[in-house]
Amino acid sequence: MAEEPEKTWQWVTVDDYEKPAVPTTIKIKKWWKKFVRWITPEQEQEGEKEQSQVLELSFDTAAEALDDCFSDWLNDDDDSSLRWIIAPPHSGVEEAVQKWAEKHSLREMSLPDRKSLCDPADSPMPELSPKSDDNKPWIMPQLAHSFLRQTNGLRWVREFFSQVLSGEAGKGVIVCDSWAWAFLEKVWPVPVNQLWTLQGLDQNALEQLGLARGDGRLRALAALSRGNAGVAAAYSDRYQRGSEKAFETPALPSEINDATAFVCYALLLHRGMSKTQLVQVLPIVSGSQLEIQLQVLKQRGLIELEQELWYVTPRGYPVVRELLMSRGFWLDRF
Amino acid sequence: METGSVKDVTGLFKSLDGFAIFEIVVIFALALAVVWLTQRVLPWVAAHLHGKRRLYTLAMVPMIRIVVLVIALVMIIPRIIEPTLQNMVATLGAAGLAIGFALKDYVSSLIAGVVAIHEMPYRPGDWIEVDGCYGEVTHIGMRTVELVTNDDTVIWVPHLKLWDNLIHNANNGGPSLMCIAEFYTQPEADAYQIRDALEEVALTSPYLQLGKPIAVTAAEQPWGTKYRLKAYPIDPRQQFQFITDMTARGKKRLMELDVRFAKIESDEAYELTH
Numbered sequence: 001m002a003e004e005p006e007k008t009w010q011w012v013t014v015d016d017y018e019k020p021a022v023p024t025t026i027k028i029k030k031w032w033k034k035f036v037r038w039i040t041p042e043q044e045q046e047g048e049k050e051q052s053q054v055l056e057l058s059f060d061t062a063a064e065a066l067d068d069c070f071s072d073w074l075n076d077d078d079d080s081s082l083r084w085i086i087a088p089p090h091s092g093v094e095e096a097v098q099k100w101a102e103k104h105s106l107r108e109m110s111l112p113d114r115k116s117l118c119d120p121a122d123s124p125m126p127e128l129s130p131k132s133d134d135n136k137p138w139i140m141p142q143l144a145h146s147f148l149r150q151t152n153g154l155r156w157v158r159e160f161f162s163q164v165l166s167g168e169a170g171k172g173v174i175v176c177d178s179w180a181w182a183f184l185e186k187v188w189p190v191p192v193n194q195l196w197t198l199q200g201l202d203q204n205a206l207e208q209l210g211l212a213r214g215d216g217r218l219r220a221l222a223a224l225s226r227g228n229a230g231v232a233a234a235y236s237d238r239y240q241r242g243s244e245k246a247f248e249t250p251a252l253p254s255e256i257n258d259a260t261a262f263v264c265y266a267l268l269l270h271r272g273m274s275k276t277q278l279v280q281v282l283p284i285v286s287g288s289q290l291e292i293q294l295q296v297l298k299q300r301g302l303i304e305l306e307q308e309l310w311y312v313t314p315r316g317y318p319v320v321r322e323l324l325m326s327r328g329f330w331l332d333r334f
Numbered sequence: 335m336e337t338g339s340v341k342d343v344t345g346l347f348k349s350l351d352g353f354a355i356f357e358i359v360v361i362f363a364l365a366l367a368v369v370w371l372t373q374r375v376l377p378w379v380a381a382h383l384h385g386k387r388r389l390y391t392l393a394m395v396p397m398i399r400i401v402v403l404v405i406a407l408v409m410i411i412p413r414i415i416e417p418t419l420q421n422m423v424a425t426l427g428a429a430g431l432a433i434g435f436a437l438k439d440y441v442s443s444l445i446a447g448v449v450a451i452h453e454m455p456y457r458p459g460d461w462i463e464v465d466g467c468y469g470e471v472t473h474i475g476m477r478t479v480e481l482v483t484n485d486d487t488v489i490w491v492p493h494l495k496l497w498d499n500l501i502h503n504a505n506n507g508g509p510s511l512m513c514i515a516e517f518y519t520q521p522e523a524d525a526y527q528i529r530d531a532l533e534e535v536a537l538t539s540p541y542l543q544l545g546k547p548i549a550v551t552a553a554e555q556p557w558g559t560k561y562r563l564k565a566y567p568i569d570p571r572q573q574f575q576f577i578t579d580m581t582a583r584g585k586k587r588l589m590e591l592d593v594r595f596a597k598i599e600s601d602e603a604y605e606l607t608h
Contacts, residue, residue: 150538328385
């Protein structure tokens with residue numbers, strides 16, 4: 001009897017998350033590339049002007065798969081426990097959970113206004129309505145948008161943890177970016193159960209998504225993206241062209257200092273920020289220096305401006321993650 | 335008798351022909367080349383690294399040098415001296431006499447340098463204080479250790495300080511270096527409110543190493559209360575910027591809380607400091 005192929009989208013607990021293995025040849029190539037970049041004068045790199053024909057991802061199946069994990073809990077009125085969904089940026093988890101929540105008509109919790117989060121005179125607090133009779137669950141769409149790493153910017157999220165973990169808020173689903181979660185575990189160091197995420201995509205899962213099998217390149221794509229669907233999709237255009245060239249990641253700026261790393265880390269931690277918010281969380285970096293860093297990182301295709309918020313791009317994410325790792329920053333688990 | 339003594343001394347040494355001299359020169363030159371190369375390449379590589387990787391790479395420099403020089407000596411000595419017990423005792427006795435009279439401090443520093451490599455009271459990349467001088471160890475030489483202070487002043491400290499001086503090592507070979515920002519408030523202020531506010535200041539600093547603890551201590555002084563905010567930066571080289579960030583934001587936060595800072599008149603300050 002043939003073995004049933006594994007599903008592309010699998011929800012697993014965070015402890016069961018597996019990153020695709022990185023083949024030794026890829027590791028060696030990466031070190032070599034790094035070494036060459038050190039010793040050779042840097043060539044100016046054009047920004048990501050090209051509009052890539054990237055693979056379109058649909059998260060309908062992922063949303064349906066969530067039913068398999070959560071349906072018992074959802075239908076059990078006596079169970080008022082919480083479900084936490086943690087995932088790295090661009091992984092598509094937020095979209096999948098959003099679709100699932102719409103299907104089940106979950107009540108969406110309103111996020112605080114970031115403009116008033118740090119105002120010492122104003123103290124916005126989570127508006128969690130009292131537990132209703134039918135124990136209807138709620139959803140927190142993105143906990144990373146509920147705080148700013150600033151002296152006054154953690155009050156809302158602390159109150160949120162206090163209320164939801166005490167059970168006052170009833171049953172609910174909390175979606176949180178992995179970088180924000182790594183930080184919030186330090187802000188509110190209470191271990192929580194039922195941490196879920198989407199399993200990392202290996203070469204087989206990528207193939208099922210619509211990428212043809214290649215001579216190890218699919219494995220290389222899985223390794224580069226660390227199993228992240230959005231990142232793999234962002235690099236999929238080069239793959240589909242059948243090019244033999246290695247995946248070209250955006251290059252880091254020639255001059256990297258603390259400010260560069262702080263900007264990248266703040267954007268990941270808060271899952272996108274405006275320039276004003278960056279000024280608030282990084283007062284040690286002068287306004288002009290901040291502007292310079294944003295422009296340089298944008299030129300390199302590492303970050304982009306979308307609806308007034310700066311984000312790390314899917315193509316830039318592996319590069320930025322590696323930069324932060326090499327500089328000893330506190331990383332996410334994925 | 336005299337003829338016998340001369341014979342004894344000359345018997346110590348082998349007759350050096352041209353080939354032996356050539357061998358010695360080649361060994362010596364090769365050893366120097368390897369040492370020179372490691373002293374340039376490894377710090378260059380380390381400059382591109384951060385955290386533990388940088389410190390480990392820097393620590394390899396003196397280690398490689400001592401290993402190379404010992405190997406070179408082991409290879410050269412039998413080419414010059416007949417390695418018998420009698421010869422070794424005679425050579426060491428003569429060397430001891432010279433060291434005892436003329437080169438005591440120099441050789442003491444050299445030996446301390448070897449001990450420093452073995453015991454590792456300081457490694458390249460460490461932040462140490464010796465005789466009131468605080469700086470980063472940038473190079474460990476045969477005789478001296480080179481420190482660079484925060485004001486970019488280079489200080490050469492002889493290794494012999496190791497014998498009878500206290501060496502304060504702030505990070506001890508690792509990337510963790512505790513930084514302390516101090517705040518002075520009037521005694522009436524709510525200590526627990528200040529503690530919470532200062533902990534939040536450290537937690538929200540971009541320099542903070544999140545895996546390490548944050549602590550605030552308070553101590554009563556004649557002029558008010560002294561608070562010490564203790565936390566670790568991501569990289570020891572960020573310590574001064576980290577303290578600056580905590581101080582600036584800490585002051586701002588305390589002012590928001592209407593905490594009044596302790597101030598002392600100039601004559602009182604004089605009394606306290608003298």
